[in-house]
Amino acid sequence: MNFTLKIWRQKDAKSKGAFKEYQVKDISSDTSFLEMLDILNNDLVHAGEEPVAFDHDCREGICGMCSLHIDGHAHGPSQAVTTCQIYMRQFKDGQTITIEPWRSAAFPVIKDLVVNRGAYDEILQAGGFVSVRTNSVPDGNAIPIPQADAEESMDAAACVGCGACAATCKNGSAMLFVAARVSSLAKLPQGRVEGARRAKAMVAKMDELGFGNCTNTGACQAECPKSISIAHIARLNREFLCAKLED
Amino acid sequence: MAFKLDSKIPAGELSQKWSNHKAAIKVVSPANKRKLDIIVVGTGLGGASAAASLGELGYNVKVFCIQDSPRRAHSIAAQGGINAAKNYQNDNDSVYRLFYDTIKGGDYRAREANVYRLAEVSNLIIDQCVAQGVPFAREYGGLLANRSFGGAQVSRTFYARGQTGQQLLLGAYAALNKEIHNGSVKSYTRHEMLDIVIEDGEARGIIARNLVTGEIERHGAHAVVIATGGYGNVFFLSTNAMASNGSAAFQCYRKGAGFANPCFTQIHPTCIPIHGTQQSKLTLMSESLRNDGRIWVPKKLEDVEAIRKGTKMPADIAEEDRDYYLERRYPAFGNLVPRDVASRAAKERCDAGYGVNETGLAVFLDFKTAIERLGKEVIEKRYGNLFDMYKEITDVNPYEQPMQIFPAVHYTMGGIWVDYNLMTTIPGLYAIGEANFSDHGANRLGASALMQGLADGYFVLPYTIGDYLAKKIQAPKVSTNTPAFDEAEKAVREKIEKLLSINGTQSVDDIHKRLGHIMWDNVGMARTKESLEKAIVEIAALRKEFWKDVKVVGTADSFNVELEKALRLADFLELGELMARDALNREESCGGHFRVEHQTEEGEADRDDENFVYAAVWEYKGMDEVPELTKEPLSFEFVHLAKRNYKD
Amino acid sequence: MGCFLTNSSLGRKLVMSISGCFLVLFILIHMAMNIVAVISGDAYNMICGFLGANWYALAGTAVLALGVLVHFVYAFWLTWQNRKARGNVRYAVTVTEKGVDWESKNMLLLGVIVILGLLLHLSHFWAKMMLVELMGAHEVTIGDGSVVTPTDGAAIIQYTFSQWYNVVLYLVWFAALWLHLNHGVWSMFQTAGWANDTWYPRLKCLAKIVSTLIFLGFAVVVVVFYAKSLCGCC
Incomplete structure (x- = not known):
């Protein structure tokens, strides 16, 4: 599967952020959403670019670390799961996916998709x-x-x-x-x-x-x-x- | 210079050792506690409970975690439960039985005194957690409920749905919050310890990196407690959280703390099989599933082929064509054998060609019988969230088709060597929970990790640390303006500079994945002399490659995940080699450590009690030097060393 | 204790809940009165007489005005705080979450429509009835040039709803009120702490009943009088 990602990039708390578009290709439908971002990040590192910062840890839906706002939904389009429990089979091939950090005055952005909770x-x-x-x-x-x-x-x-x-x-x-x-x-x-x-x-x-x-x-x-x-x-x-x- | 290991095990009757010891060790008066500083690194069950309890006692505590909140430590992911010898089920459980099961489960490679103490305080943990408002499962009469777990014939596991670790951690985290509120504990989140500072042979503080700003900070204290968990992520793919790492423990080892039994790794039998090469993490399915699930592979190879091709569905395989191999091999315990036994049995079947997915690395965990016996509703109530999780990940409905499972790296029994007081070979430096080596021997029983973390943090360390600190009451505040701190900070800065300046061609993950393959293939579930020697050579080569060819983007003075990962991988690349060396040295099979050369005719682990009843404690000699081994003999005064038998 | 109603978010919400509850009760009474106008103009005028420039009617009006004012001021205050809490950077993509009613997210907009309707309504009726009496006058000119006494509410109703644009405006107003109360009625129980998973369906049903009753009760008067004006029989 291929996707276009529109990801919020912001250097640090003080800088102004903006959306940037990325293409990810040949993603297996069994890949989790965060693994898809891992793949993107590995590509970015190889290209000498800074990878996208995002919070994650247990990848089992229990630590509460992951925090992405995906296509208008906190933790993505599925109900009752965290971002790490989203799988790419839930998206359409070729789809554009918009990824934003939590937006709340009490949760200021630290970098890219990482906020201070x-x-x-x-x-x-x-x-x-x-x-x-x-x-x-x-x-x-x-x-x-x-x-x-x-x-x-x-x-x-x-x-x-x-x-x-x-x-x-x-x-x-x-x-x-x-x-x-x-x-x-x-x-x-x-x-x-x-x-x-x-x-x-x-x-x-x-x-x-x-x-x-x-x-x-x-x-x-x-x-x-x-x-x-x-x-x-x-x-x-x-x-x-x-x-x-x-x- | 080899270590002079003194385990400080108190004399006397097994059941009196801890009481006698508590009576004999020194205490610090309230007025003096206020003058003493303690650093706790890590906020899982061990770290959070220790920091909270030490704060309550009146010490000044600084607690560090790498996540954005202490609540996110990986203890949170423990699903099944926590053991205690309450005997609430009236099934003849006792402190002695829990002790015995744990010693036996650990294949007689743990200290009797430590394990007995663990069993002894297990009951206090339940009381403590209930009082903190942990919503344990209850019976209709309002009393606490229990379930059974692998390696035991009594029902002694307390649980809160499939989220016991989470609830216990939230309890400890709440206790920690209470002390932060009271001002006795100060919390440093998104801070990573990068070095331990030793002065006059004693622990004096740490060097930490603020992960948000990249600032390198010095923190001094009269004692330092390492509670940073295990190092299973050396395998790249494991059930550990992505950021779980062995670096804090490794820095202690590098600075002179003994590292014990590094090769004792637990491979958990019920994980979701690997699906492809781009996977970053393995997912554990709770061991509690083995209470009602039955593990099998087809008896006939043609059925295996048919399932792999998709021409036959697993549920269509007739009962007589199924090989319930655990029930066949271990009639007494059946599907509830300890983890190491279950994992190895799965590997044995897959090696024989009966693995049931495309990769040949999966067996079935089937609830058909349980659903027929208890009804779908009961199963849904017991395991509903786990079934949902499985379906979410694999797109297969486990109510209709059996789950596929395969073993994966889960826990490391080895860790920093500690004495009975939980102090390492460096005075003033303590290690608790999974970070130390003390209680689980060569294999940990299910629902015992939570027990150990909380036992150490709530009920052991707060007493034993006083024995050391009583000698420090005249000591002034630790100054961080000393040559030792200067040197440690300088080394950390240089290491970071070095990593950022290499600018090679491979990403940190590329190299980590390669390390993982070396480890899994050679230092995994089955180890041979050849595989281990090969691993040592390959890891050393990979380490050289890492320091020449890694590419770490970003800067030192900003939020830089790649840098964090690189620093951790640098340590894994040494730790992996140490694990292989330890495994090579241990010419026997015991618990999670299986040497192919040492097995019985039936393929069971062949333990060597003549030559290996000891903890192997390693001393660091330099990055590319061979570490030195010191043996701490384990003496079994109260239990008889017997071959583990789960057959009858 | 008094201060938590201003300095705590839950206290401020309680003020919204109680003032809202008060307004709902008032509207129910008002609606009952209006129905009377459909049945008998004389009876309606009798009620209007009761509620003319008397001290109790005045006191009631003052309390009512205060209730509206508090509900209104708190609504803007809370919304201002909420916008601040949301932060300066907004989501690029937003959706309506599953099970979330549109009206619950647009209570302020609906409230503003209700207030505008209220102002129109006051200019149509209160300004020609109680206000006139208060100013000591005993007759008032209505739109078609005829002169009536300020207690002849029935005549004023009859004239107002013979105009089609007033009918449309009033129906829009009632629709906004319907939506506002759909959320508001069960929400006031929630804010006061009188709700749980068992009661949500019941409370939401109650809210639908109350809001629909109010909508129909008011709309029927408007429609009946407009219909009457069309057939010209009375």
């Missing part, structure tokens, strides 16, 4: 944890947890922190990401204890970092590689508002 770390540092010390804990079975609660907590905990939600949201809102963490811990008795504090601290940090306001479009859940539901956003709203009303 440190803001997500900062939000979790503000309160995305349970304050227990190593070793000062009861037996794992001391508190039974209803299976349904554990499952719902796991649904939210599946978040890989890739940033697709904020990158997709027309408002640049990080609500799905924040909600996934708050909701996951809120469903467990261990996380419940400091639920109010957590919701307030994380929302405050999210606002401070310049993420936008959620308008419930649901675009985040549509593009989330782990299909995390906006029901978790509703729970975050509830957690936050109840916490504030108790103040």
Whole structure:
């Protein structure tokens, strides 16, 4: 298969970027999207050009490192997968594919398709944890947890922190990401204890970092590689508002 | 000068060793902890849990990772689960049984005391993770659920769907975030350690490169902890993440730390087969699939031919024409034999010509029986996400046709040599998790890597590091303005300059792929004296070629992925040779190390307990010099060295 | 506590949710009133009399105006922040994601159409009824030159919707409102935290029912009066 790639190239955070076109040829349909970029990059190196910088690591859809906006979709045209799980058989031979970095004020471009997602770390540092010390804990079975609660907590905990939600949201809102963490811990008795504090601290940090306001479009859940539901956003709203009303 | 290895294994009854040791080692008072700095390199299960626990204790911790967030470390990709001897299933599990299974699974090439400690603290890990809000699978009654795993006859594996590594890492990452929030830990993301700094024979800090700006930074500390994982990517194709590398560990080795059992590599039996020459990465399918999946190849070669040509579909092969070779060879464990055994058995069938895809390098993992027995819904619930992933990658629906699998490099049991305190041969330098060599011997059991990473980070290192730091309470802040730091930084800069100036004709990946082929063909699942000698020569030649002909584009002072890869490959090119040398030295077959010359008549590994009950510890002598071997004898006081038997 | 309604994104959203909810309730009452005009002009005028220049009607109007103003100001405030959060460089290729309604991404545009419609509506009715009364006048001239009392709402309706362009403008306005409420009604539950996966289909169904009811309730008055003007029987 052959493709024309329209890729965003940007030297560094300060430089102005632009699209550049590349041709890739004789790509097997079983090749993954990122392998296709590996092939392009190897060709570029041989030509003495700088390869296209893009984030990736585990290539199994779990580390959350890959982050490409492909033809208008975060993580490409398939539902419920990360960029590394896209295969070239999903594209038409001869197609032009546009590849852009995440676009969000809170995720500035570092180089080409690589952005800085440190803001997500900062939000979790503000309160995305349970304050227990190593070793000062009861037996794992001391508190039974209803299976349904554990499952719902796991649904939210599946978040890989890739940033697709904020990158997709027309408002640049990080609500799905924040909600996934708050909701996951809120469903467990261990996380419940400091639920109010957590919701307030994380929302405050999210606002401070310049993420936008959620308008419930649901675009985040549509593009989330782990299909995390906006029901978790509703729970975050509830957690936050109840916490504030108790103040 | 050979190493004087002191494993510092405490005396006494096996079950009392760790308690006795904890009682005997020194502690540092809270006021003094505040004055001590610790560097942790790597943020996987080991690094994150260690940094968080050390921060909680009051030390000043700096933690480094190469990814954009500590959460992305490759521990996250572990699917199946984590072992613990809770005996929640009432199936007669115990600390001793977990210890015994692990020692046996490792083919008696690990230290008894270390493994017992691992089994002992395994239960604490589960409690810790539950308290952190890790959503482990639960039964209807609200209690923790378990599943079975390879190499064990009890059900002791705790899991969170097929994402156990992710959930445990998020737990450790949350603990780390808590300490970053409290100000005791400072996180440096997109930073790569390029050298370790040694002064007066002790670890004093690291040289790191800021991967965004290219700046070379100096960081001093009273102790340095290496938690940078394994070096499986020396094979180019492996299930490791693309950026996983052996460079941090290799710098320690280069600066004088012993490197133990480098040849012990785990080849995981259930990976998706290679599809072509342009592949960059192999994908693992969880070992938990072997709980319900049955592994087979056709009995008749004509069926193999027909499947390869596509004239017959695998599902159409009659039951009596299928060779469930694991069940045939190992009746007691069947499809749940340890990984090394399962991998070798697959290779044996493929070598005999029964490989079921065009490359001849694949066997079937079939759920037909399980679906008939349990129903599609149950299988979907258990493995739905894995089945979807398989279909996504291969375009084959595993509910209708069996999966194709083949072994791939997955984990390295070898690593930096450490004593019972997890300290390397360099005082003040520690290694934890996959980066060290300590607990898995020659083969690691499934669901034990997570256990080791967290055991080291949460429950071992935070105590044992105090024993060393107690001697440092009078030491001032480590100055980075010393000749040792100057020299280390200069060497790093020169190496980078050199790589950028070669401007040859081959890309880093071109050479890495060639290294991978040499390794897989000669230092892979079956090793011979000839293949290993050949590998040593070829790798040395390739290394020379690399330093003459590699082409690294871009600049030193910018975000430069090619440069990062080149620096890592430079180390792999030495590490690969070391692995071959170690494999050549070990004239026996054990665990993941299979020497063709040393097998029984039935083709099983033939271990040599007369001559090789030791850890092979290598000392660096220079890039093109032969490293020096020191042996740490392993003494088995409590278990009887027996031939591994998974047949009955 | 008061400040989270201004300084927190979730608080600001709650203000949108509550003010929106209030406006929906008002519109429902207004619609019920309008239906009366179709049934009996006299009854309608009686209601108009109740809601003339009385203190309670005035107070109600003031609160209502405040509600509109808050909803409007917050909408622009939030949108301004959202645009800033989106950054200066936009995607070259954009799509509508699967399962995402067009209206949910265009609430501000729809809101502006609703506001413009509202201004037109105020000029047609409120300016000729309550405002006139407030200014102390007791009669008002409507478009065709005839003079009526400001409490004779029925006559004003009759005249306004005999003009075809008003009918078209009002229907466009109602359509925009229909879309706005399709998203707005379930969205206000979501923002207040009263939603989950089980309730989404129900809430979205409720939103469709409410918005459609409002659309039909208003449109029927416009259409009936236009039809009446065409046949000229009354």
